[in-house]
Amino acid sequence: MSNKKVAAGAFLAALAWGQLAWAGPPEPYKVTDDLVAAATKEASVVYYTSTDVQVAEKLGAAFEAHYPGIKVQVERAGSERVFQRIGQEYSSGIHNADIIETSDASHFLTFKEQNWLTPAVPEDVAKMWPEKDRDPDGFYAAFRATLTVIAYRTDLVKEGDAPKTWTDLLDPKYKGKLVKSHPGYSGNVMTATYALSQLLGWDYFEKLGKQGVMQVQSSTEPPKVLAQGERPIQADGNEYNVFILQDKGVPIKAVYPAEGTSIAYGNAAILAYAPHPNAAKLFYSFMFSQEAQQLNDDFGGLRSVRPDVKEKSNRTPLSQIKLLDSDPSNVRDAVEEIKQKYEEYFGT
Amino acid sequence: MSSPATSPYPWADRRLIRRRRIKLRGDQVTIAALSPDTANRRHLGRFDLSTPLFVLLAVVLCVLVLLPLFWLGYYALTNKAGSPTLANLARLFTDATIRRAFLISLGMAGCVGVFSCLVATPLAWLVARTDMPGQRLVRSLVTASFVTPPFLGAIAWAMLAAPNSGILNNIYRWAFGLDQSQALFNIYTFTGLVFAVTCYSFPFVFTLVANAFDKVPSDLEEASAILGGKPGTTLRRVTLPMVLPAMLAGSLVAIVQAFTMFGSPAILALPAGFHVLTTKIWSFFQFPPRLDLAAASAVPLLVVTMLLLWGQRWLLGRRGYTVLGGKSGTPRRVKLGNWKWLAGAYVLFILCVTILFPYLALLKVALTHNISEPLSWSSLTLHNFNFVLFEFSSTRLAIWNTLILGLATATIATGIALVVSYLVARRAVPGASLLGMLATAPIAIPGIVLGVGLFLAYANPTFGLYGTLWILLIAFLTIELPAGYQQLSSAFHGVHPELEEASRILGATRLKTLWQITAPLLRTSLIAAWCFVFIGTIRELSATVLLTTAQTKLVSVIIYDLNESGDYGAISVLGILLLVVSFTVVFIANKVPVLGGAAPRSGS
Missing domain, CATH: 1.10.3720.10 (MetI-like)
Structure with missing residues (x-):
């Protein structure tokens, strides 16, 4: 009886204390031979991600090259879709995934509260990650940073005619020329929609909704739509896919509006019931390594918070861009409103 | 169980069979003696598994x-706490977004039904009742369009008919020397959606109507011809009325297909900025999932589908016109003469639109880096x-x-x-x-x-x-x-x-x-x-x-x-x-x- 009472008391206390109940971050861990051996025994790691599938598979391939015998299974969908999947799975007691990584930082607040994560701090994160880019209790850290930008085809739109600011997009001459991704699918766009609705008001989106935008889902898609030539201008979309396509020779250019550019921190974490705990730890540590972060930058066009990652010279340095930071907990509070308003103005 | 006197299938009556079995027991013994295998069979065969199997199947199906x-x-009738409520169903009427999606779904499905019927009936007639060459081939190619998943067809059509990058639009601009602002098709519209869904729903109508044409007895048509009816008159006043129930029933199947379809609307309607009911239900599954609303929104989908199917049964059950007597004589085939060129063009057009163009588009996109890249040896990858x-x-x-x-x-x-x-x-x-x-x-x-x-x-x-x-x-x-x-x-x-x-x-x-x-x-x-x-x-x-x-x-x-x-x-x-x-x-x-x-x- 008393045991039960104690347990119930502890449970209530945990509920009451909420986040304060965390014991602080665990000791940083190194990649030891034992960890590699145990991970190799598990033979695979399941990686739920919202990073563009070709970039994510590259990361997986780099890991496999380092640790032969461990397969990386990449499961890519939009941030909000990954959130839906992991939510459905964990609510139903299914534990498929080892690593989760989305570009909507507010998700990680929920994951942490639901006790869905395992605290783990790779050595590199402890040494090099700024405080603001990692969880104080060691549950997650920023794997990447993504900007949501305007972009246009330089061969189809003259530089003088290209939009310079967000409100430029409301000009009637752009009617029927814009493509835009969906906040109900993409974490970047969810964050950007929050930032812009704070900055410019919902009025901006109401007017944008009348511009005949082509509505796609993922924020990785608008740059691809530009490359196909389906639309010449993206009203919002990933910066990194613009870079990837630039590297492939597509005439496409990102615009950093004077009002500011929304930045979303894509956190990564190890799940609480990871079926391959050791492989998960190994992969998680690899994700923050210089090699992986540099690969993200070189091949994937992603921004890194790791100080020793060298950015390509043809890209505007992060320090020269006016950034709009969004507090994840504010984004979380606004999600329902954003979805509802968005459907009102854009139809879906 | 029916009595042997009234049942059309006296062999189905167990009592009768049992009686016969008893009579034949002598023979059976002989057979058993001849074949060592049969003896085993008889042993097992004593117990008829029909009844337990029936119970098992009934349970499984239930x-x-x-x-x-x-x-x-x-879920549709309870709230989060589990107490009964009508609030979820009430939301169907108060929430304009659900109502709109429902109406668009109905409109889209209705259009698909009409167009499927208009496209499939002439095709079925050509294949079943004329001397057009290559009829077997056409039939199997229409079946091939049934093998194509509708969502894949929709994606292929997005490649073909997106207003700016669509292959067909590019060809159109190139052929007439037009600038980028001109487009022949826009698949990301309501019309585009109806078109793409029709391409993969019309085979349902085609199959039913072609079968009906096969079965129309030639004596009625001959009677019409003897009484001085021209081929056109015979077709209009004799043949078509007899396949009318099949046309309607087939259209209803196409409507049901379109109404319940998820893939094609998700691919074509969402970029155009509208929901249909199925994509709306899917959106309720975004985390945190609104299972109550998803369940409630599923109710009208279920009800309308049941009504449509009931309508289809009713139509097929009204056998006023249809032919139950089986075939009487080989069907008369209309000689097309010079019309066969027009008929051939029509068939070719349908096959291009449903199979050839989409498959070629998939192949082209698979083999190049970019959809709007012109096809050449150097661009192959x-x-x-x-x-x-x-x-x-x-x-x-x-x-x-x-x-x-x-x-x-x-x-x-x-x-x-x-x-x-x-x-x-x-x-x-x-x-x-x-x-x-x-x-x-x-x-x-x-x-x-x-x-x-x-x-x-x-x-x-x-x-x-x-x-x-x-x-x-x-x-x-x-x-x-x-x-x-x-x-x-x-x-x-x-x-x-x-x-x-x-x-x-x-x-x-x-x-x-x-x-x-x-x-x-x-x-x-x-x-x-x-x-x-x-x-x-x-x-x-x-x-x-x-x-x-x-x-x-x-x-x-x-x-x-x-x-x-x-x-x-x-x-x-x-x-x-x-x-x-x-x-x-x-x-x-x-x-x-x-x-x-x-x-x-x-x-x-």
Whole structure:
């Protein structure tokens, strides 16, 4: 009886204390031979991600090259879709995934509260990650940073005619020329929609909704739509896919509006019931390594918070861009409103 | 059970058979003495498994059909705390976004029904009642468009007819020297959606109407001709009225298909900025999921589908015009003369639009880096094949899962359908018709509704089936059973029971008879039903999209995922793989004699 009472008391206390109940971050861990051996025994790691599938598979391939015998299974969908999947799975007691990584930082607040994560701090994160880019209790850290930008085809739109600011997009001459991704699918766009609705008001989106935008889902898609030539201008979309396509020779250019550019921190974490705990730890540590972060930058066009990652010279340095930071907990509070308003103005 | 005097099938009466068996016992002993095998059979054969099997099937079918519907109703009528409420259903009327999606769905489905009928009827007439050459080929090519999953067709049409990058629009601009602002087609519109759905719904109308044309007795047409009716008059006043019920029934099937479809609207309507009911239901699953609203929104979908199907039954049941007497004489074939060029152009146009253009578009996009790149030797690349086959980690698992589920579903569903249609057709047990009703019922449940219901029913910790292939197998069995059952139950009417009777007289049980006599006789129908179910499984997306997880990915779902991030190259490669696998399986199933119990048996 008393045991039960104690347990119930502890449970209530945990509920009451909420986040304060965390014991602080665990000791940083190194990649030891034992960890590699145990991970190799598990033979695979399941990686739920919202990073563009070709970039994510590259990361997986780099890991496999380092640790032969461990397969990386990449499961890519939009941030909000990954959130839906992991939510459905964990609510139903299914534990498929080892690593989760989305570009909507507010998700990680929920994951942490639901006790869905395992605290783990790779050595590199402890040494090099700024405080603001990692969880104080060691549950997650920023794997990447993504900007949501305007972009246009330089061969189809003259530089003088290209939009310079967000409100430029409301000009009637752009009617029927814009493509835009969906906040109900993409974490970047969810964050950007929050930032812009704070900055410019919902009025901006109401007017944008009348511009005949082509509505796609993922924020990785608008740059691809530009490359196909389906639309010449993206009203919002990933910066990194613009870079990837630039590297492939597509005439496409990102615009950093004077009002500011929304930045979303894509956190990564190890799940609480990871079926391959050791492989998960190994992969998680690899994700923050210089090699992986540099690969993200070189091949994937992603921004890194790791100080020793060298950015390509043809890209505007992060320090020269006016950034709009969004507090994840504010984004979380606004999600329902954003979805509802968005459907009102854009139809879906 | 009917008495021997009134039953049209006296062999179905057990008492009679038992009496005959007693009479023949002497012979049986002789046979048993001659064949060592038969002695064993007789031993096992004493106990007829029909009744326990009936009970088992009834339970299985009840669970398959009724359990998800129960949970759907439960969630639609309760709030989060579990107390009953009408608030969810009330939301259907107060929430303008749901109402709008519902109306768009109805409008879209209605248009698809009308256009499918307008396209399919002339085609069916050309194939069935004229001397147009290549009729068999046309029939099988229309069937090929049935093998194409509608979502793949929709993506291919997005490649062809997107206003700016669409291949057809590019050709149009190039041919007439127009600038970029000109476009012939825009697939991302309501009209575009109706078009893309019609392309893959009209085969349903075509099949029904072509069959009806096949059966129109020539004597009525001859009578019309003798009385001075010109060919046009005969067609208008005699032939067409007789296939009218088939046209209407086929259109209703097309309407149901369009109304319950998820993939094509998700691919074409969302970029255009509108929802249909199925995509709206899917959006309720975004985390945190609104299961109550999803369940409530599924109710109108279910009700309208049931009404449409009821309408179809009513139409087919009104046999005022239709021909029940079977064929009387070979059908008269209209000589086309010089019209055959116009007819040929029409057929070619349909085949281009539904098969040739989409397949070529997939092939082109699979082999180039970029959709709007002009095709040349230097732009050819295997990059997309390399990515899908060697870099993309989901490919192998998804193809494997798809194959396993396709084969398992096809085999099990055909098996259940065979036994059920046998029990129903031969009235083997009391209440067998109930089984038939249960096996047909899922046709009224749209895929996405069933997906919601199955998720609610089996994802809970009691079953814990979510995340396994089992929940998908259950879903596919439920969805595909009606198709298999309808194929086989109609086939049973064509098999005379004499041979079964003989087998029963010799002491075989019903099941043994079914396995050794009836199944081999029904071989072609069995293979057709099997292929039907297999293809249906391969092209299923609406229930699948709610029920898969990372470990239970299917090709259809990864194509859908890739579409959401705009990876057309990878989609094309996967689409081509999916088509190749489907066609190969269908081909093998039709060629290998072992399948469908076709191997010759010494005993029969």
